[in-house]
Structures are given as structure tokens and as C-alpha cells.
Amino acid sequence: MIKVAPSILSADYVNLQKDIEKVEKAGAPYLHIDVMDGTFVPSISYGPGFVKAIRPITNMVLDVHLMVESPEHILPMFIDAGADIIGVQVEATQHIHRALQIIKNGGVKAEVVINPGTPVAMIEPVLHMVDQVLVMTVNPGFGGQKFLPETVDKIAQLNAIKEEKGYDFDIEVDGGVNDKTVADCYKAGATVAVAGSYVFNAEDPAERIKALEDATK
Numbered sequence: 001m002i003k004v005a006p007s008i009l010s011a012d013y014v015n016l017q018k019d020i021e022k023v024e025k026a027g028a029p030y031l032h033i034d035v036m037d038g039t040f041v042p043s044i045s046y047g048p049g050f051v052k053a054i055r056p057i058t059n060m061v062l063d064v065h066l067m068v069e070s071p072e073h074i075l076p077m078f079i080d081a082g083a084d085i086i087g088v089q090v091e092a093t094q095h096i097h098r099a100l101q102i103i104k105n106g107g108v109k110a111e112v113v114i115n116p117g118t119p120v121a122m123i124e125p126v127l128h129m130v131d132q133v134l135v136m137t138v139n140p141g142f143g144g145q146k147f148l149p150e151t152v153d154k155i156a157q158l159n160a161i162k163e164e165k166g167y168d169f170d171i172e173v174d175g176g177v178n179d180k181t182v183a184d185c186y187k188a189g190a191t192v193a194v195a196g197s198y199v200f201n202a203e204d205p206a207e208r209i210k211a212l213e214d215a216t217k
């Protein structure tokens, strides 16, 4: 069964605590927090203060996805804010190895993220040092986009490398995930699924989390 990571990008910001409590009660193990800088992606979302405010109200794993140019400079702020996992986009830095080192040295799990147009070969040199790889299944920047099926092959490629080399990272998928698309990702080797609009644009987020779990049993 896949681990579900609801993305609060599609939550009700005015009643955020209620929405967070709903998905935690439904048993979601991760909470996905999308940080957007208005440069790497067009949108602007939230910063380390947001993570710091959420930290004491939940026991879920705080899975922070940085869509930020040159993230090295801001990593210490997200480490101090209480993130459990920090993901950096390989396309956003000339120093992916250094960025991952900073995260690990801060005692936080390190994740590398790849966009749909980026080949797996780009991240092969750092796969030995990551706790999680995030395969973007849409182009980053917005919630509610359509899943890109051509990204599934990259999940399989990563899973093959993981098995061949004996690496121990989770494979997370993010973008357009629903009860249909999640099944192919899981079959290819994904272990964590981010879902924003599918979970939060629903009457009952708990029912949607269960549907994702049931589709991957």
C-alpha cells in the first residue's frame, strides 16, 4: 500500500488546522508542503514560518518540496522550522550534492526532485545519498494539473537502479495523482504519493485517502 502525502496547496488556508486534522485522522502518514518562489515556478506560496507554525499541530511527517532557485541559502531556515524531509529540485541548483549535504548535516531526510523533462541520469550521482526521490508527474508550479503518463517509466528506471545498487530511498510521485493514476505509479515502484486537489477538493478527504490506499493494495 502506498503512503499518502496530502498536499496542503489545495487545502482551505482559512481553516488550515481543520484540514490538517482531517487528513491526519484519516491516517495519512505525510503532510506535503509546497514552497514556491515565483522564479523557479511562477507561483508564490509560503516560507519557513509556515512550516514552523504547522510543526506543533501535527505528528505527520512534514515533507517539504522546495520549488526555489538556488535553495542552498534558505535550507537552514527550513531545517530549523522542523521539516522532516526537504526536497530540492535538481534543475534549481548548480550544487545538488552540496544542497543534499546541507540537509543531511542538519539531521533532516534529504530528497532530490526531478521534473518531467529531466532524465534520471541527471540524479544518478547523488542517489546513494538520498532518503527520497521525488518524480514530478506534472510540471511544477500549480495544483490540479493532468498526470503525465510518460513519467511512469522514470519511476521504473529509478526502482531498477535502487534494486541493482541496493539503495534505500523512497520514490515519491507528485502531480495529477488520483485513484486511477496512482496504481500505475505504485506498480512501477512508487512508495509515496502526493495528492492535493484529489484529496482536498472533495467532500470527504478521508474517503479519498482510502481510495488511494485501496488502489495500491
Ligand SMILES: O=C(CO)[C@H](O)[C@H](O)COP(=O)(O)O
Binding pocket: 007, 008, 009, 010, 032, 034, 065, 138, 139, 140, 141, 142, 143, 144, 145, 174, 175, 176, 177, 194, 195, 196, 197, 198
Ligand atoms: O508540487 C506540486 C505542484 O507543483 C504539488 O505538490 C501539488 O499540490 C500537486 O497537486 P495535485 O495533486 O492537485 O496535482
Ligand SMILES: [Fe+2]
Binding pocket: 007, 032, 033, 034, 065, 174, 194
Ligand atoms: Fe509538491
